[in-house]
Amino acid sequence: MKSSRTVTIVATLLLIASLAGSAVTSNKVESLRGKEATLEEVLFLPSGNALKRLSLGYSGLLADIYWTRAVQYYGAQSNQRSARYDLLAPLLDITTDLDPKLLVAYEAGSVLLAQKPGGAGQPDKAVALVEKGIRENPDYWRLYFTLGFIHYLDRKDYKAASEAFEKGSKVPGALPWMKVMAARMAERGNEIPVALELWNTIYQTNPTLRDTAVKHIVSLQAAADIKELTRRIAVYQQKSGSPPDTWADLIRSGLIPGIPRDPTGSPYKLMPGAAVWVEDPGKFPFLSEETIREGK
Amino acid sequence: MTSRLSAITLNTFREAVRDRVLYNLILFVLLLVASSPLFGAISIGIQRLVLINLSLTSISLFGVVIAIFIGIGLVFKEIEKKTLYTILSRPVRRWEFILGKYFGLVLTLTVNAALMTVGVYVALLITEQKLTTADARLMVAVYFIILQFLMVTAITLLFSSFSTPIFSAVFAFALFAIGKFAGDLRTVAAMAHGATKWLTTAAAYAVPNFASLDVIPQVAYNQPISGSLIVYNTLYALLYSAAMIAGAVLIFERRNLK
């Protein structure tokens, strides 16, 4: 003999019906709350530090949950991509407050923040996030790498990119290529003295990169030379009323001490129209009009 | 039947009161009083925010803790102490017993929460010198907290009907914590594939959805809460609790008591 049969039947039916009913109602509730209700919670969270204290030592776990949330709502694989990009920066901020050492949140999170399309298109916020990451993790050179690329690709600020790569290159363990990126970025941003210095350091410290370094160095020096020569030609033109025909004209007027030679030793060519160029452009693969024109 | 049910309900309530459970109200008041210097140091707008967040969260947490600590013993204690023998020898159905215990604990929690809410309103009155319609929204948050109690008590009762107190407490607390992140569980389920999707979806529904019952932030920021949300949340809490209790009844009906 077991229990009353009626009770068993009623209770079983009730159990099944209630479970089914609760699932259905739950769906309805979720739809009423909106697709991004879970995301919007971030607006109501206290500051990251308060939350950290409240989480009673489980802040790491909480950070992981929030990071997962970010991936789910904003990640490329997400099939319910959220357009609420206004919530991404606060979410990442809270995540990194809870766990300042959660590197992936800085690295991948900043990419999500900076990119457009496929991201929030907020590179300035991305920069702020990565800089926070660097403050909390100064020994992790890859954050500088991330920072550099944000400046380079999303903000097109080559000077800042170069500085980021350069700082990162100084962190122990950084790949030498960081310095190369720094130099290239400087060059891209037409910061000729900075670029030269960087290339020189590379030349001196890294045997494998010597060839590349040399090519860059000579190109940059040539650019600087040509720029200066062009300037002095303009001075001559102003004084004499007509462009010089040969270098001798310039030497005679005292504007240059002798025949200008490029870093490879060959003399610079004075072209018709008073333009200056190198004898053998092949030796100067990185020499461009832009560098000459914009070089600082 | 109803007289037996109400007798068991009231007796369960009486037991909780005589067990000095309501003393937690003193702790609550102390908490509010101790944190009031905090209010004085910050601007008016934030003052209200902090008061509401702090007090509502306390009402919720205190209640859940009580629900679990008393709930784990609801059935277990009666079996261990054999007080059930003289109950079952009477025309009490086993399911009446379970239901009566449930209602008794829910009544205790509701009274507790109601008294605390009065305290909150008193505190609001003191700090703001008047009550506004915005303050009425607090009741919705408290109502949702009580819905949450309905579910937590039912879950704990289910565990109490077959498990020892320690396990019941662990499971109940775990489910409560996971329930707070039910939204994330759902998004994981939505993004999964194959067998994992099936499993995580089942888990997402099995786990109590406490995230949707948490309107404390909205109330603190004075945002309206839709009537249909109230209706559907009520339905959800009732259905989920009914399922848990049905489970408890099924288990208890069959139990050979030693």
Add this chain to the structure above:
Amino acid sequence: MYAIEIQGLSKSYAVGFWKKQSQPALRGLNLTVEPGETFGFLGPNGAGKTTTLKLLMGITFPTSGSARILGKDLRDPQIKKRVGFLPEQPYFYDYLSAPELLTYYAQLSGVATPGRSQHIQALLDRVGLGDVGSKQLRKFSKGMLQRVGIAQAIVHDPEVIFLDEPMSGLDPLGRYEVRELIQGLKDAGKTIFFSTHILSDAEALCDRVAVIHKGELRGVGVVNDLRSASAEKAEVVWKGTAALSTLAGHLTESHVTGDTVRATVSTETLDLVLEKLRQQQARLVSVTPLHGTLEDYFLAKTSESGAAEA
């Protein structure tokens, strides 16, 4: 209609780590109790007395067999209104006072509200707890708790009352008072079924007794028959119920369990009965002269040789 009718009631517990082995606590119990009878259920500790009572109360479920109380199957909750139960070493809600406890139980048993509180106060007086007032049960002595136990067993004026070791833990005065209470109930015509291992109480109060040992019924009989000073009666046990009809007139008392018949016979007719049994080719199991005290009977039935009769 019997007050209590038990048929083949058995209970086995699954033991062992994998719950594969079965440990029988009660094996095929058959018993009947007439209305108004005071029936003693005797046995050493662990014999299965409490198990039987738990089965009858629906606290545990039998492995097989059935029982009826006042003609109704014991699963019927309505029958509980007419049944009272005092468990062994009872524990009550210690945060309640005696009147509160009795009121609670009365509510659960369906006692009507009008006049209820007076009735409860009268009951408390009757069990000697008239002046406990609002003292919480956690402060009661063992004797006082036992009295509360009896009070709750009869607060709804049941017809059948089950008592499990009602004298346990009481001092001589307490035991005397409980005996008086049971006598009072008996005089009021109630059916009382009580289990005990104290034979003197059984002797004093019971009309009939059953002896149970290791889960099996070992003996049943009218108390006076079982303890006659001179050997006026004998107990005959045999296998083969077919012979029963021919012998009906010669037996003072008989009881059947499965294939085994246990009968009380006066010594005058003993030879006649034995002869008839031989003619019927019934298999004789034992013949026990009934003289001496109930204790002698009890010891005989609970010894190893007594097991052969089961």
